[in-house]
Amino acid sequence: MKKDDIFEFYRRLAELNPAPRTELEYGNDYQLLVAVVLSAQATDVGVNKATRALFREVRTPAQMVALGEEGLKQHIKTIGLFNAKAKNVIALSEILVRDFGGEVPKDRDILTTLPGVGRKTANVVMNTAFGAETFAVDTHIFRVGNRTGLAPGKNPLEVERKLEKQTPAPFRRDAHHWLILHGRYICKARKPECWRCPVSDLCRYKPKTPAPANASKAA
Numbered sequence: 001m002k003k004d005d006i007f008e009f010y011r012r013l014a015e016l017n018p019a020p021r022t023e024l025e026y027g028n029d030y031q032l033l034v035a036v037v038l039s040a041q042a043t044d045v046g047v048n049k050a051t052r053a054l055f056r057e058v059r060t061p062a063q064m065v066a067l068g069e070e071g072l073k074q075h076i077k078t079i080g081l082f083n084a085k086a087k088n089v090i091a092l093s094e095i096l097v098r099d100f101g102g103e104v105p106k107d108r109d110i111l112t113t114l115p116g117v118g119r120k121t122a123n124v125v126m127n128t129a130f131g132a133e134t135f136a137v138d139t140h141i142f143r144v145g146n147r148t149g150l151a152p153g154k155n156p157l158e159v160e161r162k163l164e165k166q167t168p169a170p171f172r173r174d175a176h177h178w179l180i181l182h183g184r185y186i187c188k189a190r191k192p193e194c195w196r197c198p199v200s201d202l203c204r205y206k207p208k209t210p211a212p213a214n215a216s217k218a219a
């Protein structure tokens with residue numbers, strides 16, 4: 001995609017949603033980290049349902065360690081892969097207490113050493129908690145980047161590098177939120193809703209999905 005088109009692509013998404021936020025619910029950096037770890041291969045809605053009660057009880061890594069693995073499992077058993085996730089959350093909480101004074105480290109490389117924290121999770125935390133210009137490539141961003149021609153790549157890291165290189169300054173901090181929301185609600189996996197897409201003239205995907213017979217543009 002050409003430089004001017006990339007700028008216009010983000011400009012339109014930004015105009016429609018000037019202050020995009022993660023849909024995960026959390027009250028502090030530590031709860032955000034836990035929520036993102038729990039959200040792997042799960043929906044934000046499902047994670048929020050489980051964490052509402054959990055986060056009333058647990059606000060710090062020390063409180064999580066005190067709750068223990070079995071106690072945590074009781075809270076998150078509706079979330080996929082909850083056994084492995086409970087183990088990781090307790091282990092990472094122990095490390096935060098032991099090595100980081102109970103704080104979430106503001107460093108992507110350190111974050112990725114924590115159990116259950118991969119590059120994508122670390123990028124989300126760096127961006128959402130600390131305002132870093134990181135690009136957390138999930139399934140939605142990978143699809144949107146490739147489909148539209150905005151940031152084509154064979155794997156998430158390639159897409160991340162392209163976004164890092166090409167995203168213009170005013171949009172760098174919020175780019176990943178706009179792309180996730182665009183992929184989640186409009187540029188959907190099975191059937192992108194091109195007929196109501198604000199960037200359809202900039203996107204190289206063909207053929208575009210036509211409007212269903214009974215749809216209005218505001219649907």
Ligand code: SF4
Nearest residue numbers: 187192194197200203
């Ligand atoms: S036009 Fe269609 S494929 Fe292109 S970004 Fe919009 S919804 Fe996605």
